[in-house]
Amino acid sequence: MATKALPEGFSQLEEFVADWIFATEGERLAKRISTDYAETKRFYSAAIEAAPQALDLLKERPATGEMPDEEARLSGLMLMLAEIAPAVELFGAPLEAGAHDPRKLEIVHEEAS
Amino acid sequence: MTEPSFHRFAEQFTDIPRSPLATWIYDSDELFERERNEIFGKMWLCIGREDQIPKTGDFYVKDIDVHKASIIVVRDRDGTIKAHHNVCKHRGNKVEWGRSGKCRALTCKFHGWSYKLDGTLADVPDEERFFGFDKGDNGLKRVNVDVWRGFIFVCLAEKPELPLNEFLGEFGQNFADYPFEAYPTCFTYRTEFSCNWKIVTDAFQEAYHVPHVHGKVLTDYHHDPELHLLESVSFDKKHATFAMPSAKEHRATPAEALGLQHSVNIAAAISHVENADENPEQPKMWGFVGNRVFPNFFCDVLDGLYFTHEILPISKNRTWYEHRMYFAAPHSAAAVYGQEISKVMLRDALLEDLSTLEHTQAAMESGVLDRFQLQDEEIVLRDFYKTIGEVTDMDCFNLEHAKDLA
Numbered sequence: 086m087a088t089k090a091l092p093e094g095f096s097q098l099e100e101f102v103a104d105w106i107f108a109t110e111g112e113r114l115a116k117r118i119s120t121d122y123a124e125t126k127r128f129y130s131a132a133i134e135a136a137p138q139a140l141d142l143l144k145e146r147p148a149t150g151e152m153p154d155e156e157a158r159l160s161g162l163m164l165m166l167a168e169i170a171p172a173v174e175l176f177g178a179p180l181e182a183g184a185h186d187p188r189k190l191e192i193v194h195e196e197a198s
Numbered sequence: 199m200t201e202p203s204f205h206r207f208a209e210q211f212t213d214i215p216r217s218p219l220a221t222w223i224y225d226s227d228e229l230f231e232r233e234r235n236e237i238f239g240k241m242w243l244c245i246g247r248e249d250q251i252p253k254t255g256d257f258y259v260k261d262i263d264v265h266k267a268s269i270i271v272v273r274d275r276d277g278t279i280k281a282h283h284n285v286c287k288h289r290g291n292k293v294e295w296g297r298s299g300k301c302r303a304l305t306c307k308f309h310g311w312s313y314k315l316d317g318t319l320a321d322v323p324d325e326e327r328f329f330g331f332d333k334g335d336n337g338l339k340r341v342n343v344d345v346w347r348g349f350i351f352v353c354l355a356e357k358p359e360l361p362l363n364e365f366l367g368e369f370g371q372n373f374a375d376y377p378f379e380a381y382p383t384c385f386t387y388r389t390e391f392s393c394n395w396k397i398v399t400d401a402f403q404e405a406y407h408v409p410h411v412h413g414k415v416l417t418d419y420h421h422d423p424e425l426h427l428l429e430s431v432s433f434d435k436k437h438a439t440f441a442m443p444s445a446k447e448h449r450a451t452p453a454e455a456l457g458l459q460h461s462v463n464i465a466a467a468i469s470h471v472e473n474a475d476e477n478p479e480q481p482k483m484w485g486f487v488g489n490r491v492f493p494n495f496f497c498d499v500l501d502g503l504y505f506t507h508e509i510l511p512i513s514k515n516r517t518w519y520e521h522r523m524y525f526a527a528p529h530s531a532a533a534v535y536g537q538e539i540s541k542v543m544l545r546d547a548l549l550e551d552l553s554t555l556e557h558t559q560a561a562m563e564s565g566v567l568d569r570f571q572l573q574d575e576e577i578v579l580r581d582f583y584k585t586i587g588e589v590t591d592m593d594c595f596n597l598e599h600a601k602d603l604a
Contacts, residue, residue: 110541136456144460144532152531160531167538170453171546175414185552187545193386193520 091162092155094138097131098162106161111192113168118179118188122172129173132166139163207431207577214580215595218569222600223583223592224394224562230514232590233395234264237493242344242351242358242365244495244508246271247522248279249348249382250298255315258298259284263512265354269341270294270304274315279345281352282317282338293338304338313338346370348378349497368434369489376499381524385541387548388520393559395494395511396586398519400558401551402488402496402507403578405442411554415547418445418465429485431577436492436585438578444468444485454539461528461536462502464544490578492585502526505544515559521548568600 090102105128107113117125139159146152150160172179180187203209208216223229245260257272268284270293286293286306293306293313303320305312312321317338325331342353344362347370351362363370391398401407405426409419419425422445429441448465450458458466468486489497496507505523512518523544528534561567572580583594593599 110538133452133456136453140456140460140532140535143535144530146531148528148530148534150531150534156531160534163535164538166453167457167535167542170451170539171415171543174451174453175417175546181414181546181550183553184546184549187549190387190389190545190549193388194384 090155091159092142092153095135095159098135098159101128101131101162102158105165106158107165108161109192109195110168111195113165114187114192116165117169117172120179122179125169125179126173129166129169132162133170136163136166205574207428207574211431211433211577211581214577214584216580217595218571218597219580219583220569220594220597220599221562221567223586223594224397224559225514226592227514229590229592230394230511232592233493233511233586236589237586238262238264238354238511240353240355240359241493242353242362243493243510244349244351244491244497244506245269246350247348247384248273248345248350249384251279253300255300255302256298257294257301257304259294259296260352261518262352262354262510263518264510267341267354268292269352270338271343271350271352272301272304272315279343279350280316281341281343281350282313283341285339286311287319287336287338288322347374347376365435366491367437368432369437369439369491372439373489373497373499376504378504378524381503381526383525383527383537385523385525385545386520387522387545388518389552390512391517391519391552391555391559392515393517393555394515394562395509395517396582397555397558397562398507398509398517399490399494399496399582400579401555402498403438403440403490403582404576405440406573406575407551411550412547415543415550416465418448418468421449422446426575428575428577433581436589438488438490438492438581440488440578442468442486442488454543457536457539459536460530460532461525461540463536463540464500464503464547467500467502488578490582492582503540515563569597 089099091098107116143160146156150157250258251273254273254275257270260269260271270282270284272280274280284293286308288309288311291306291308293304303312303314310323314320317340319333319336322333342358344351346362346366405428408416408426413420425443425445429443431440445468487499491497494509498505503525508520510518523541525537528537587594
């Protein structure tokens with residue numbers, strides 16, 4: 086059996102580890118925009134179901150991200166859930182029709198000085 | 199009991215025009231030139247926060263394009279903030295080329311002239327070969343700078359008409375005890391728009407738009423048809439403060455509700471104030487209070503977060519814009535999730551605000567409309583144009599002026 090990438094109890098999210106974890110908001114936004122919406126909904130369904138248990142675990146971990154690799158990946162998936170949640174819960178599409186294009190915003194807080 | 203008036207703010211502020219706003223103001227070279235001189239050349243402008251440069255030698259460069267000004271904002275050795283024109287006193291080269299960084303001295307790369315953080319000229323290569331030269335007369339040209347509650351303001355005039363605290367007036371007094379320092383986690387978005395700077399300011403001075411343009415993200419305004427009506431408005435100097443009422447309950451989405459167990463967001467911050475009123479022992483609570491700090495800065499404060507809009511003209515129909523959101527430092531990895539979803543939802547709501555700007559500019563340039571009709575709830579906007587008119591000596595409500603231009 087392959088080594089698990091996530092902590093015990095999150096096997097339903099294992100299949101998303103390879104393609105849904107990013108270090109920055111800009112990368113997560115790009116993933117939200119470029120992914121087929123049906124696939125995003127599939128990720129949302131798995132992630133929102135696992136989220137209460139995941140956040141129970143993460144509330145005991147520091148905000149700095151210093152934690153075992155398995156838990157850091159779980160945290161990464163939760164941040165991706167945060168990025169795509171409005172798409173699924175509010176817009177029914179990757180972006181809201183008619184809204185300003187987020188790709189025109191420079192995400193300054195992620196730039197090295 | 200008398201019926202509440204539909205014109206309650208007009209009755210309260212009788213000197214603010216009710217007549218339509220003229221639309222030539224968004225496409226007038228003459229008005230823009232007066233704004234450039236009388237507003238951006240003379241008034242205090244908020245250009246950031248002290249915590250962007252926490253340590254000695256930390257600096258950032260701020261451009262005020264409309265005056266072709268490049269300003270170095272730096273933390274001096276004595277802990278104070280200094281601002282210098284980014285222009286070497288020798289032959290005018292730019293001293294700092296980066297946007298931000300850390301330095302021990304400010305050194306021009308052209309001929310190696312080197313300045314202390316306070317701007318005094320410290321070292322000139324081959325100094326003895328100059329003629330009647332005094333280093334003491336050749337420091338970087340200072341820009342007036344002052345700090346209010348961590349916010350850095352500069353003024354490009356030789357001498358500001360008022361000291362900063364007098365310029366800020368009641369806003370400065372009323373918000374002095376807001377805990378800005380409690381929200382050090384800052385997210386910053388920057389962009390430019392092809393529109394007049396005033397069209398960007400218009401987007402953030404009324405709540406009439408909230409149930410409509412934010413219909414998808416801020417859903418509480420659907421459930422309570424009066425929630426967007428302002429609770430109170432006040433004006434002092436050229437600034438404005440407007441408070442929005444608290445929602446009785448906030449209906450969070452599933453992903454948002456999980457985040458709210460660990461962090462705060464805008465909708466929850468608006469709605470939980472109601473509960474706080476039941477306990478007078480608690481510290482002062484803030485619902486949603488918008489502040490227009492004339493001319494181009496908005497500081498919108500809530501319980502648990504605040505955000506700002508900074509708007510600078512580049513030209514008559516080109517505008518620089520920066521949005522900053524400030525949150526508490528997250529106390530756990532779960533709170534990081536809560537903050538992320540707050541940030542993403544606020545960002546997506548901002549994208550709704552920004553959706554109208556360039557359409558409006560194009561329409562103004564097409565000449566289809568000669569006026570905007572503004573209602574009672576748009577009182578802060580009407581006051582803005584009354585103020586612009588006073589400062590520039592051009593009446594923004596004068597529909598006839600368009601004919602003079604044609």
